[in-house]
Amino acid sequence: MRNREIEVLIVEDDRRIAEIQQRYIEQIQGFQVVGIAASYIEARTLIDILKPDLLLLDVYFPDMNGLDLLKETKQLEKHTDVIMITATKELDKVQEAISIGVFDYMIKPVVFDRFKQALQRYQDFHNKLLLLGKENTLITQQEVDSLLRKEVEVTSNNDRSYLPKGIDPLTLEKVLEVLGKVGVGLTADSVAKEIGVSRTTARRYLEHLVSVERIEADLAYGTVGRPERVYIVER
Known part of the structure; x- marks a missing residue:
């Protein structure tokens, strides 16, 4: 049986950037944008109602810090994952995002290849979780190791699936x-x-x-x- 599409909520106050991200997602099989939020109230409301699988989240907004929303989301919505997409390059912000549990962190401007790689890594991780959940509630060390290897090295000789066509x-x-x-x-x-x-x-x-x-x-x-x-x- 084919897995359902992964539902994505874009949290970005720059409408142009949000639309670019949406167009990127439309080119990647297995994903669906379920909403776009430009403020804390919109984001919190859509997360509560839609319970998306994945947030694409910026850091700075006029009315909030995206890292605070990340922290809230990880506490309240255990099954919602987050990829930060931001111009923020400060090391302490990156460390904070990683410690809270962000799946990936991309610095703007993000090119399509890097964006696609991040979503494909997440798709692999998400599908593994679904498969394990259908089979049992207890997992082996090997299965844990497989889940934790979500950060795939793009240029690894052993993994060609994340490289664009024509790149060996x-x-x-x-x-x-x-x-x-x-x-x-x-x-x-x-x-x-x-x-x-x-x-x-x-x-x-x-x-x-x-x-x-x-x-x-x-x-x-x-x-x-x-x-x-x-x-x-x-x-």
Whole structure:
């Protein structure tokens, strides 16, 4: 029997960003947006009525702190999980969110690939819970370990399912290795020569790594011609 769609409530006071998140979700099979809340009252009301499976939650609102709502939700709605999507980069806020029990934490602006990876990881976790709940009320150590491995390393050689089409994990590691060795910005041409692929292929891998925030991109201005896009591993 097919699992029902995972119900998502978006809690975001910027309507444009909320609509982008909704469009992202519509492109991922197995999810359904059940509401959008822009304030504490709206969020609390919709959580109480709809009891969604998942909240996409910002931190700062005119009338609340999203971390307080996260804490409330985890105390009152045991079966509602939360993914923070926020521009907040302060380490203490990230630590607080993790300690309260956030499933994932994404920093705006969020690209679709990273967004999709987070939701697919949650979908895997959610479906495992449903399956275990149908089978029994007591679980084994192996099943606990499986649930706790929700944070899947995107570039793991053993897990290709979370990589976009056309991105091979072995080639991805080669690209990262080349960038890590030189320690300076490289162009797509330079990376292509180092690993033996075409410039187009190298650029595809490099732009993927930029999108998931594993590396940074900048422009290098030479003496002649247009500036070149260069890539460097984040330090």
